[in-house]
Amino acid sequence: GIQVEQSPPDLILQEGANSTLRCNFSDSVNNLQWFHQNPWGQLINLFYIPSGTKQNGRLSATTVATERYSLLYISSSQTTDSGVYFCAGPPRGGNKLTFGTGTQLKVEL
Amino acid sequence: DVKVTQSSRYLVKRTGEKVFLECVQDMDHENMFWYRQDPGLGLRLIYFSYDVKMKEKGDIPEGYSVSREKKERFSLILESASTNQTSMYLCASLRTGAGNTIYFGEGSWLTVV
Numbered sequence: 007g008i009q010v011e012q013s014p015p016d017l018i019l020q021e022g023a024n025s026t027l028r029c030n031f032s033d034s035v036n037n038l039q040w041f042h043q044n045p046w047g048q049l050i051n052l053f054y055i056p057s058g059t060k061q062n063g064r065l066s067a068t069t070v071a072t073e074r075y076s077l078l079y080i081s082s083s084q085t086t087d088s089g090v091y092f093c094a095g096p097p098r099g100g101n102k103l104t105f106g107t108g109t110q111l112k113v114e115l
Numbered sequence: 116d117v118k119v120t121q122s123s124r125y126l127v128k129r130t131g132e133k134v135f136l137e138c139v140q141d142m143d144h145e146n147m148f149w150y151r152q153d154p155g156l157g158l159r160l161i162y163f164s165y166d167v168k169m170k171e172k173g174d175i176p177e178g179y180s181v182s183r184e185k186k187e188r189f190s191l192i193l194e195s196a197s198t199n200q201t202s203m204y205l206c207a208s209l210r211t212g213a214g215n216t217i218y219f220g221e222g223s224w225l226t227v228v
Contacts, residue, residue: 046221047203
Protein backbone atom coordinates (compact mmCIF):
# COMPACT_ATOMS: atom_id res chain seq x y z
CA GLY A 7 0.00 0.00 0.00
CA ILE A 8 0.91 3.63 -0.18
CA GLN A 9 2.99 5.32 2.50
CA VAL A 10 1.97 8.67 3.95
CA GLU A 11 4.51 10.88 5.68
CA GLN A 12 3.54 13.99 7.61
CA SER A 13 5.74 16.76 8.91
CA PRO A 14 6.43 18.13 11.39
CA PRO A 15 5.30 15.48 13.89
CA ASP A 16 4.87 18.08 16.63
CA LEU A 17 4.39 21.82 16.54
CA ILE A 18 3.92 24.44 19.25
CA LEU A 19 2.72 27.89 18.25
CA GLN A 20 1.91 31.12 19.95
CA GLU A 21 -1.61 32.32 19.31
CA GLY A 22 -1.69 34.43 16.16
CA ALA A 23 1.19 32.66 14.43
CA ASN A 24 0.97 30.99 11.03
CA SER A 25 2.04 27.46 10.17
CA THR A 26 2.38 25.02 7.30
CA LEU A 27 1.85 21.30 7.62
CA ARG A 28 3.05 18.94 4.93
CA CYS A 29 1.90 15.56 3.69
CA ASN A 30 3.93 13.40 1.27
CA PHE A 31 2.58 10.31 -0.49
CA SER A 32 4.65 7.46 -1.90
CA ASP A 33 2.28 6.94 -4.80
CA SER A 34 -0.59 8.64 -6.60
CA VAL A 35 -3.71 9.12 -4.50
CA ASN A 36 -7.30 10.00 -5.16
CA ASN A 37 -9.60 11.91 -2.87
CA LEU A 38 -6.86 13.37 -0.67
CA GLN A 39 -8.36 14.75 2.53
CA TRP A 40 -7.24 16.67 5.59
CA PHE A 41 -8.70 16.06 9.03
CA HIS A 42 -8.54 17.66 12.43
CA GLN A 43 -8.88 15.52 15.53
CA ASN A 44 -9.95 17.50 18.56
CA PRO A 45 -8.74 16.72 22.09
CA TRP A 46 -11.86 14.55 22.63
CA GLY A 47 -10.95 12.27 19.73
CA GLN A 48 -13.51 13.39 17.17
CA LEU A 49 -12.18 13.51 13.60
CA ILE A 50 -13.55 16.25 11.41
CA ASN A 51 -13.04 16.67 7.67
CA LEU A 52 -11.30 19.92 6.81
CA PHE A 53 -10.74 19.59 3.08
CA TYR A 54 -11.28 17.24 0.23
CA ILE A 55 -8.51 18.35 -2.11
CA PRO A 56 -7.28 15.99 -4.83
CA SER A 57 -5.52 18.89 -6.57
CA GLY A 58 -5.30 22.66 -6.55
CA THR A 59 -5.99 25.04 -3.67
CA LYS A 60 -8.98 25.53 -1.40
CA GLN A 61 -9.60 27.99 1.40
CA ASN A 62 -11.96 27.90 4.35
CA GLY A 63 -11.59 30.82 6.70
CA ARG A 64 -8.16 30.79 8.30
CA LEU A 65 -7.34 27.41 6.78
CA SER A 66 -6.26 26.65 3.26
CA ALA A 67 -4.83 23.60 1.53
CA THR A 68 -2.87 22.98 -1.63
CA THR A 69 -2.27 19.65 -3.32
CA VAL A 70 0.27 19.13 -6.08
CA ALA A 71 -0.82 15.73 -7.27
CA THR A 72 1.97 15.32 -9.83
CA GLU A 73 4.55 15.73 -7.06
CA ARG A 74 2.57 13.70 -4.52
CA TYR A 75 2.31 16.21 -1.72
CA SER A 76 -0.21 18.39 -0.01
CA LEU A 77 0.14 21.39 2.32
CA LEU A 78 -2.22 22.67 4.99
CA TYR A 79 -1.85 26.33 5.98
CA ILE A 80 -3.14 27.66 9.27
CA SER A 81 -3.12 31.43 9.62
CA SER A 82 -3.62 33.49 12.77
CA SER A 83 -3.74 30.33 14.86
CA GLN A 84 -6.08 30.07 17.84
CA THR A 85 -6.06 27.78 20.85
CA THR A 86 -9.04 25.94 19.37
CA ASP A 87 -6.81 24.86 16.48
CA SER A 88 -4.95 22.56 18.86
CA GLY A 89 -5.19 18.84 18.18
CA VAL A 90 -3.86 16.39 15.65
CA TYR A 91 -3.98 17.01 11.92
CA PHE A 92 -4.07 14.05 9.56
CA CYS A 93 -3.94 13.72 5.82
CA ALA A 94 -5.27 10.63 4.11
CA GLY A 95 -6.03 9.24 0.72
CA PRO A 96 -6.82 6.01 -1.05
CA PRO A 97 -4.63 4.79 -3.89
CA ARG A 98 -5.83 5.49 -7.41
CA GLY A 99 -8.67 3.07 -8.18
CA GLY A 100 -9.09 2.01 -4.55
CA ASN A 101 -11.07 2.88 -1.45
CA LYS A 102 -8.60 1.83 1.24
CA LEU A 103 -7.93 5.12 2.97
CA THR A 104 -4.40 5.35 4.34
CA PHE A 105 -3.55 7.92 6.99
CA GLY A 106 -0.34 9.63 7.92
CA THR A 107 0.89 9.55 11.51
CA GLY A 108 -0.34 13.09 12.05
CA THR A 109 0.97 16.45 13.21
CA GLN A 110 0.28 17.24 16.86
CA LEU A 111 -0.37 20.97 17.12
CA LYS A 112 -0.54 22.95 20.33
CA VAL A 113 -1.43 26.62 20.23
CA GLU A 114 -0.56 28.54 23.37
CA LEU A 115 -1.71 31.94 24.61
CA ASP B 116 -25.66 15.28 7.99
CA VAL B 117 -24.07 11.87 7.90
CA LYS B 118 -24.04 10.21 11.24
CA VAL B 119 -21.71 7.40 12.19
CA THR B 120 -22.55 5.97 15.58
CA GLN B 121 -20.35 3.68 17.61
CA SER B 122 -22.23 1.74 20.22
CA SER B 123 -19.79 2.05 23.10
CA ARG B 124 -17.63 5.00 24.00
CA TYR B 125 -15.65 3.38 26.80
CA LEU B 126 -15.20 -0.32 27.50
CA VAL B 127 -13.11 -2.32 29.93
CA LYS B 128 -12.75 -6.03 29.15
CA ARG B 129 -10.76 -8.90 30.57
CA THR B 130 -8.07 -10.79 28.67
CA GLY B 131 -9.63 -13.64 26.72
CA GLU B 132 -13.11 -12.12 26.49
CA LYS B 133 -14.91 -11.84 23.19
CA VAL B 134 -15.54 -8.19 22.37
CA PHE B 135 -17.97 -6.68 19.89
CA LEU B 136 -17.68 -3.12 18.67
CA GLU B 137 -20.67 -1.96 16.69
CA CYS B 138 -20.88 0.81 14.14
CA VAL B 139 -23.95 2.12 12.34
CA GLN B 140 -24.15 4.75 9.60
CA ASP B 141 -27.34 6.36 8.34
CA MET B 142 -26.44 7.59 4.85
CA ASP B 143 -26.44 4.39 2.80
CA HIS B 144 -22.67 4.46 2.27
CA GLU B 145 -21.18 1.46 0.53
CA ASN B 146 -17.81 1.55 2.28
CA MET B 147 -17.15 1.17 5.97
CA PHE B 148 -13.85 1.00 7.83
CA TRP B 149 -12.42 0.09 11.20
CA TYR B 150 -9.23 1.78 12.37
CA ARG B 151 -7.31 1.71 15.58
CA GLN B 152 -5.38 4.71 16.82
CA ASP B 153 -2.34 4.51 19.04
CA PRO B 154 0.03 7.29 20.13
CA GLY B 155 2.71 7.95 17.52
CA LEU B 156 1.24 5.47 15.05
CA GLY B 157 -1.63 7.44 13.56
CA LEU B 158 -4.69 5.58 12.34
CA ARG B 159 -4.09 2.05 11.15
CA LEU B 160 -6.66 0.22 9.07
CA ILE B 161 -7.87 -3.09 10.51
CA TYR B 162 -10.58 -4.11 8.06
CA PHE B 163 -12.86 -2.47 5.56
CA SER B 164 -15.97 -3.44 3.68
CA TYR B 165 -17.15 -2.15 0.32
CA ASP B 166 -20.51 -3.93 0.30
CA VAL B 167 -22.76 -6.15 2.38
CA LYS B 168 -21.04 -9.41 3.30
CA MET B 169 -17.83 -8.20 1.61
CA LYS B 170 -14.71 -7.50 3.61
CA GLU B 171 -11.04 -6.92 3.02
CA LYS B 172 -8.11 -7.00 5.37
CA GLY B 173 -6.41 -3.77 6.16
CA ASP B 174 -2.89 -3.32 7.43
CA ILE B 175 -3.30 -4.96 10.86
CA PRO B 176 -6.10 -7.57 10.73
CA GLU B 177 -4.49 -10.10 13.07
CA GLY B 178 -6.61 -10.79 16.13
CA TYR B 179 -9.71 -9.20 14.62
CA SER B 180 -12.65 -10.20 12.49
CA VAL B 181 -15.57 -8.24 11.08
CA SER B 182 -19.16 -8.72 10.07
CA ARG B 183 -21.33 -6.77 7.64
CA GLU B 184 -24.74 -8.41 7.39
CA LYS B 185 -26.56 -5.15 6.65
CA LYS B 186 -25.36 -2.15 4.71
CA GLU B 187 -25.67 0.24 7.62
CA ARG B 188 -23.86 -1.87 10.22
CA PHE B 189 -20.23 -2.91 10.44
CA SER B 190 -19.07 -4.86 13.48
CA LEU B 191 -15.54 -5.38 14.72
CA ILE B 192 -14.95 -8.56 16.73
CA LEU B 193 -12.06 -9.37 19.02
CA GLU B 194 -12.37 -13.15 19.40
CA SER B 195 -10.09 -13.29 22.44
CA ALA B 196 -9.10 -9.87 23.69
CA SER B 197 -5.48 -9.27 24.63
CA THR B 198 -3.82 -6.38 26.43
CA ASN B 199 -2.08 -5.24 23.22
CA GLN B 200 -5.50 -4.54 21.79
CA THR B 201 -6.03 -1.74 24.29
CA SER B 202 -6.57 1.23 22.00
CA MET B 203 -9.04 3.68 20.56
CA TYR B 204 -11.11 2.22 17.75
CA LEU B 205 -12.63 4.41 15.07
CA CYS B 206 -15.32 3.47 12.61
CA ALA B 207 -15.79 5.39 9.35
CA SER B 208 -18.00 5.35 6.29
CA LEU B 209 -17.56 6.64 2.76
CA ARG B 210 -19.73 6.83 -0.32
CA THR B 211 -18.09 5.31 -3.38
CA GLY B 212 -16.94 7.76 -6.02
CA ALA B 213 -14.73 10.76 -6.41
CA GLY B 214 -15.40 13.87 -4.41
CA ASN B 215 -16.83 12.13 -1.38
CA THR B 216 -15.55 12.65 2.13
CA ILE B 217 -15.12 10.06 4.83
CA TYR B 218 -17.06 10.41 8.07
CA PHE B 219 -15.95 9.09 11.44
CA GLY B 220 -17.69 7.99 14.58
CA GLU B 221 -16.68 9.39 17.94
CA GLY B 222 -14.42 6.47 18.77
CA SER B 223 -14.50 3.62 21.25
CA TRP B 224 -11.85 3.54 23.95
CA LEU B 225 -11.15 -0.12 24.77
CA THR B 226 -9.05 -1.17 27.73
CA VAL B 227 -8.16 -4.84 28.08
CA VAL B 228 -6.99 -5.83 31.56
